[in-house]
Amino acid sequence: MKRRLEVSELIFKILAYTLLTAFAICCLYPFVYAISSAISGRDVVDNNEIILLPKDIQFAAFAEIFKNNAFWISYANTLFLTFYGTVFSLFVAILGGYALSKKRLLFRKGFNFILVFTMWFSAGVVPQYLNYKKTLTVFNSIGIQDTKWMIVIAMGMAAMNIILLRNAFEGVPSEIEEAAIVDGATELQVLTKVYVPMSKSTIATVGLFFGISRWNGYYWAQRMIPANHSFEWPLQVYIRRYLEDNIWNSDQGAINVEVYSLNSIVYTMVICAIIPILIIYPYIQKYFAKGVNMGGVKE
């Protein structure tokens, strides 16, 4: 027997559909707007006449970006930081998480506390800055002049991600490990041949957490890279600098003779910055949902 829909239920359903659809449109709109503005003509963009669809279509802003070497250097820097940063952080976190997952580890509580305490208390931005500055001096003194490596090694670790991995490794049945040891596997083989394959989805999730935060990293890169090293800027720093220098502090007297507005250049950069994420997004989305749900912290 089909149940009659009650009035309260119907109202709730209608609310759910309309409000969620409206929110989803709000989430999508800025991106559509960015694309439209990137390919619209100078005057309509400068006068904020675009609402949804592009007007006076031009592709000169895109062409300009494709010719802009500094932009692509910053893009390459971001790819470098994302790749090496993710690999390095993941490597450290897998080793640490694996060791912490072992009950036989002495002082296990103490090691865990070292991680968890950083989630409760942080020294703050200024001490962190002073510390990074000293790190940079140390790195320079041992011959690493490139700030990139300092960013890869010193930044981006998160206690939460190690705890996620630890919890996943704890979930692997110890019988499997014992069987592997009986078969003569060493500690490292147990990790790479048993634990890593059995926790693939968690490792993927944590890798994505690291990857996204590396791709999006802004403040410390902007702060730590010396002013005369603009060739080391990652993408996010480049976009922000462009906005600050050419849009806000530009010489308003200068007349823009191009067919595109300078804002279109910014919109084009924004689009270039989010395209890689949009491409991998459908594949990673399910992992993220999984990773967030594993997030419960326990001692």
Place this chain on the structure above:
Amino acid sequence: MKFQLDEHIKLDQETNQYVMDKEQVVRDNVEKDHWKIVLRTILKDWRLYLMLVPMLFIFICWRYLPMYELLTAFKSNLNGAAVSASDQYFNGFANFQTVLFGGYSSKFWMAFRNTFVLSFYGLLFGFPVPIVIALFFNEIKSNAYRSVLQVLTYLPKFISIVVMTTLVWLLLSGANTVVGGSAGVVAQLLAKLGLVEKEVTEAGMMYNAQYFRPVYIISGIWEGAGYGSIVYFAAVIAINPTSYEAAQIDGAGKMAQMRYVVLPAMLSTIVIMLIVRIGSLLSIGYEQVILLKTTYTEVTAQVVSTLALDWQESGLAFSTVPEFVNNITSMVLVIGANLISKKATDTSLY
């Protein structure tokens, strides 16, 4: 037991970790060799301990050594210029005196209040939204349409903070903000709806201190609400459908079902998330603030960490003090929230 540890080490059932077996140690009369036993155990299992080394190195160098810099909070030199943690002039709590009650107190308390207000409003308005979104997702029975909505609403979370704030700037203040005279497309809409005065939007909303808080909070909700709903939605879909049917047979309407079926199922998730949020009540995302604030909006936008950075850049001796005070308070909050929830609901985060 596969791993033969030292005979003096046993599993403590209570804490579920391996510790020194005190009775065995006394029996064998090897109290003096306590550390030798520990060392022997570690050496036998050195591969496992070696794996911890990179992680510990990173945490000590870049999470704990910064705490050493906090010593500057207790030091100063005679001319009041910036000091380093290794300087030797301790001056007790004089720096705290200056920041909390002295000449810089008005700036500090303004920043402290702004931090608190921003995160409090963020909690008040931002916390319920993901819960409501999760409940709404549960109402959408078409899987395809729900997936589309999920993909779209999670999307902003993956956009970098720079891109997000850039879009906020351009959509609100529009092009040519320096000259003024033309508002961004969203600002135009707000003016048409009568939510914001037209003159304000044309002068650039981002330059108006009155609008910093709403802009910060709404852009935060826009970015994180969809993604934040994932945990709640997982709790909602875990509910057994028969629970709804049983409630319906008992005559429960939609609201009663919400109250007696859905809410209890979500409660532990809600409590955990609330602890996290209360714990981070004073640790506001400084990147978003730095990227959204201007010199015109400092009255509402200056938070503790940006104030500390400003002071550090101007070479003031006590630039570590504001965050020190802030983060200690924050730690008390998170531990307190955790304790209360452990007592009240048996749910705890740590």
